[in-house]
Amino acid sequence: NVFFYKNMDSIANYTINYLENNYKKIKQNPNDKIRKTNILLHGENSISNAFVTSSPRRSEFYANARPESSHFLHNNNWIDLLVNHEYRHLVQRELAYNNKFNKIVHFLFGQSTASALSRFTMPTWYWEGDAVDFETRESKYGRGRIPKFTLTSKMNKSFNNNLKYDKQVLGSYKNKTPNVYESGYLMVKYLKDNYGIDTFNKIVNKANKQSYLPLPFYRALKKETDLNYKKLYKKSLDEKVDYTFESELKSIHFRKSKIYSDFRYPIELKDGSVLFIKQGIGSYKEIHLIDGNAKNNKLVIPGMIKDFERIPYSNNVVGWIEFDKDPRWDKRTYSVIKLFDINKKKIIQKSKINFYSSFDLSPSGKKIVALNNNLDGSQSLLEFDNEFNLKKSLNLSGGVYSYLKFISENTMIGIKTSKGIKSVFLLNLNENTFNYIKETSRNLGSPNLIGDWLIYTSENKGLEEIFFFNILSGENYIIPGNTIGRYYPSISQDEEFVFFNEMTKYGFDIKKLKIDKNFFKKVVFKEDLSQTMSDSIKKYKAEKINPLFDFFRPVNWGIIDYGFGLKGIDYFTLGLESRNLFGTVVFNGGYKIDTRDKKNKRFFGVSLQSFYPIIDFSIEGSNDFYFQDLILN
Numbered sequence: 001n002v003f004f005y006k007n008m009d010s011i012a013n014y015t016i017n018y019l020e021n022n023y024k025k026i027k028q029n030p031n032d033k034i035r036k037t038n039i040l041l042h043g044e045n046s047i048s049n050a051f052v053t054s055s056p057r058r059s060e061f062y063a064n065a066r067p068e069s070s071h072f073l074h075n076n077n078w079i080d081l082l083v084n085h086e087y088r089h090l091v092q093r094e095l096a097y098n099n100k101f102n103k104i105v106h107f108l109f110g111q112s113t114a115s116a117l118s119r120f121t122m123p124t125w126y127w128e129g130d131a132v133d134f135e136t137r138e139s140k141y142g143r144g145r146i147p148k149f150t151l152t153s154k155m156n157k158s159f160n161n162n163l164k165y166d167k168q169v170l171g172s173y174k175n176k177t178p179n180v181y182e183s184g185y186l187m188v189k190y191l192k193d194n195y196g197i198d199t200f201n202k203i204v205n206k207a208n209k210q211s212y213l214p215l216p217f218y219r220a221l222k223k224e225t226d227l228n229y230k231k232l233y234k235k236s237l238d239e240k241v242d243y244t245f246e247s248e249l250k251s252i253h254f255r256k257s258k259i260y261s262d263f264r265y266p267i268e269l270k271d272g273s274v275l276f277i278k279q280g281i282g283s284y285k286e287i288h289l290i291d292g293n294a295k296n297n298k299l300v301i302p303g304m305i306k307d308f309e310r311i312p313y314s315n316n317v318v319g320w321i322e323f324d325k326d327p328r329w330d331k332r333t334y335s336v337i338k339l340f341d342i343n344k345k346k347i348i349q350k351s352k353i354n355f356y357s358s359f360d361l362s363p364s365g366k367k368i369v370a371l372n373n374n375l376d377g378s379q380s381l382l383e384f385d386n387e388f389n390l391k392k393s394l395n396l397s398g399g400v401y402s403y404l405k406f407i408s409e410n411t412m413i414g415i416k417t418s419k420g421i422k423s424v425f426l427l428n429l430n431e432n433t434f435n436y437i438k439e440t441s442r443n444l445g446s447p448n449l450i451g452d453w454l455i456y457t458s459e460n461k462g463l464e465e466i467f468f469f470n471i472l473s474g475e476n477y478i479i480p481g482n483t484i485g486r487y488y489p490s491i492s493q494d495e496e497f498v499f500f501n502e503m504t505k506y507g508f509d510i511k512k513l514k515i516d517k518n519f520f521k522k523v524v525f526k527e528d529l530s531q532t533m534s535d536s537i538k539k540y541k542a543e544k545i546n547p548l549f550d551f552f553r554p555v556n557w558g559i560i561d562y563g564f565g566l567k568g569i570d571y572f573t574l575g576l577e578s579r580n581l582f583g584t585v586v587f588n589g590g591y592k593i594d595t596r597d598k599k600n601k602r603f604f605g606v607s608l609q610s611f612y613p614i615i616d617f618s619i620e621g622s623n624d625f626y627f628q629d630l631i632l633n
Contacts, residue, residue: 003581004041004063007376009542011063011079012041017537018083025138026087028201034094038581043375046306046323046335046355048072050082052089054115055555056581059086060331064373068308068358068402070445070457071148074141075420078400081135088131093118096208110556110577121211123218123229124169126204129184133192136185140420144185146443147464147485151503152178153186157237158245159505165233173281176260176507183233190236191225199224245484247502251509253290262508263288263296265311266499267490274499275299275311275318276510287311287318289342290510299342306335306356309446309488310405314361316342319368324353328612337370337388351388362406367391369412369429371404383429394432399423407449415447421529424454437471441528446488450495450515457489460523466500468520477520479513550580552587560590570596575603584610599624 004012019039024030038056041063048067052059066078073081096102096118106114119127136142143149156163156175168177178186191200203224207217222228227235252274253263261280268274274290278298285307287299299318306321313319319339326332334353339361341348351370357379359370368384379401383392399418404427407413412427424438424447438444438454448455454469460478464485468477487501487508498515501508554576561573575590589604603620616631 001036002039002041003545005043005375008041008043008063011043011377012542013540014537015039015041015061015063015079015083016540018080019087020538022083023087026084026134027091028095028204032091032094033098034091035097037090040581042331043377044329044332044334044355046333046357046373048078050086052086052093054093054111055577056553056579057093057111058581059090061086064355064375064377066357066373066400070443071146071309072143073417074143074146074443075417075422075441076139076141077419080139081141084135084139085131088134089127092122092127092130092204095204096121096211099208099211101212102208109558110554110560112556113559117211118208121207121216122204125180125184125187126217127184128179128181129186129188132181132185133188136189137192140441141443143181144189145459147459147462148487150178150182150186151485152176153182153237155245155503155505165230168233174259176281183236186236187232190232190239194239195225245503247484247504247511248481249502249511249513251504251511252499253294253296253510255506255509256296258506260507262501263510264501264508265309265488265490266501266510267311267313268492268497268499269313269316270493272493274510275313277305277311280507287320287340299345300340302338308358310358310403310490312359312361314363314406315365317348317361317365318342319359319361321356321359337368339386349386349388351384354382358402358404360405360412362409364409367406367409367429369404369406371396371401381427392429403445403447405447413447413449415444424456438469439529440525441530442525448489448491450491455489455491455498457487466498467523468515476523476525477517478523479515479519480521550582551585552578553580554578560588561592565596568595570594582610584608 002012002016027034038058040058040060042060043064045062045065047062048065050059050061061082063079067073097106097114102114102117105117132143136144163175163177168183171177203217203220206220210216218229259280261278264277266274266276272292276288277285278288279285284301285305286301289297289299291297302320303322306323308321311318317339319337321335321337324334324336326334335356336353337351337356337359338347339349355373357371357373359368361368366386368386368388370382372380372382374380379396381394381396382390384390399416402415404412404414410429412429414425414427416423416425420441422440422444423436424444426435426437442458444456444458446457452471454471456467456469457464458467463482464487465478465482466486466489484502489498489500491498496515497512499510499512502511556577558574559572560575560577563570571592571594573590573592575588578587586607592601592603594600599622601620601622603618605618608615613632619628621627
């Protein structure tokens with residue numbers, strides 16, 4: 001079953017169609033038994049995410065929060081990516097559940113204990129590494145095909161940062177370490193490429209069968225490949241990284257510290273200073289300004305920024321989007337646009353809450369145009385004046401729109417993605433007309449326009465490259481000398497230079513290149529503009545759920561809680577816990593056996609969380625006391 005908000009029926013119908021047409025290939029083996037799992041689609045959210053969890057067993061998609069970044073979504077459909085990745089997690093969990101010992105644990109103690117057992121069986125990097133490898137291996141897209149996805153690992157190896165396995169697992173406050181998605185993908189890919197998918201599956205299945213023993217995956221890996229985790233990690237880096245980071249370009253700024261921090265999304269202002277976002281390890285994003293002396297000055301620390309890989313700016317006003325979480329409903333996160341005056345050094349305007357994915361400021365600063373994700377899965381272009389009074393709304397169709405950016409007061413450039421094809425367009429705001437200037441099956445991002453030249457980023461020989469596309473001739477060019485990858489380009493005020501980010505040992509630095517056509521090098525691609533068509537769409541019946549649906553759903557039983565002290569077990573609880581699919585009705589009751597103080601007690605509680613005040617009722621007692629409580633939160 002797929003559960004969804006009202007007006008999201010088209011997204012729900014597409015989701016269940018894609019699942020039914022693809023679930024067999026996502027399995028380890030097509031005939032593997034996978035229990036039916038409920039999927040919840042959330043529409044009121046601005047965070048691009050999804051997850052699989054237990055108690056109760058389900059998967060939840062933030063279906064309308066499509067990411068803009070070409071470094072995340074590639075040319076993929078958001079729902080396709082979520083299904084491929086999250087259903088693979090369900091397959092991983094079911095491979096654990098289908099073994100006898102895990103089933104016994106589930107039968108005796110419920111979902112939480114059985115789920116914890118499966119997680120402890122495998123290393124943390126296995127879960128995301130295998131899911132990312134699948135989404136990459138089985139499609140034309142996937143994060144593993146994007147050069148930036150493994151950039152941290154490449155950087156660490158190239159600069160001899162001595163990033164050993166233990167350090168990448170535990171993290172570092174000084175060096176940038178890859179997350180479990182990146183390092184996991186590299187290790188899983190190495191195993192599958194060099195030992196075969198069958199051997200990898202054999203390691204996984206053997207580990208699940210021995211979940212009652214310590215380090216089952218480690219021992220299975222050692223037996224099948226003669227590798228331990230440290231050797232595997234080193235070999236995966238040696239295979240993936242085959243070049244060094246060498247650049248003759250100097251940064252336009254100085255660094256005060258050698259602790260890792262990124263200087264991202266450079267944009268030149270009229271006075272020649274450069275605006276950018278700085279973020280270090282474990283820190284908030286900060287908006288900074290580089291002056292004419294290459295000195296870095298902090299402007300403002302925003303709240304939790306929604307990152308769409310550029311900084312809107314016009315006439316000394318800079319803007320950003322912040323997440324605005326609903327204080328009551330944890331699955332509802334809005335977004336809000338804020339404008340900051342650089343001279344006054346204060347926020348001067350703030351939009352109403354909505355589900356914005358990106359926005360930009362016109363050259364005069366009098367117009368604000370935002371992309372908004374609607375609850376029915378569609379997108380709208382909203383045009384405001386500089387005080388956020390709505391002037392026009394344009395419904396967008398035929399694909400997913402991103403990277404909208406002003407190139408003149410009434411013209412915007414942007415990207416539309418549909419069925420694996422990206423199309424760069426010019427939008428006339430006065431006439432609401434689209435003029436398409438390039439179509440490609442390649443992963444294209446960060447478009448800019450100078451006269452007849454389209455500037456964008458895409459992959460070239462394993463590196464992120466800045467391309468110069470002549471609209472009249474249809475030819476692509478690059479500026480030679482890229483050995484690291486050039487990211488997030490923007491054009492200087494005089495249109496003679498391109499600013500961009502380049503990775504260094506201490507993070508992304510800001511550099512610039514002169515746009516000299518005499519040094520251009522022509523690049524020829526073979527384009528495949530055949531669209532990746534989805535399978536035929538079947539119309540499934542949608543029904544309004546009964547409020548009493550799933551009112552009582554046992555998730556944990558037997559020993560549901562316990563505690564240890566210096567002398568052993570202090571207490572353990574025998575009981576039952578019920579939680580409905582949406583987490584709005586929770587029951588728990590049982591008997592707590594206190595082995596230390598010998599004061600056993602009985603208890604029962606219920607929590608009703610479908611109303612604005614959360615109603616919690618609990619009652620507990622023993623032979624010498626009785627307690628009752630009712631709380632409205």
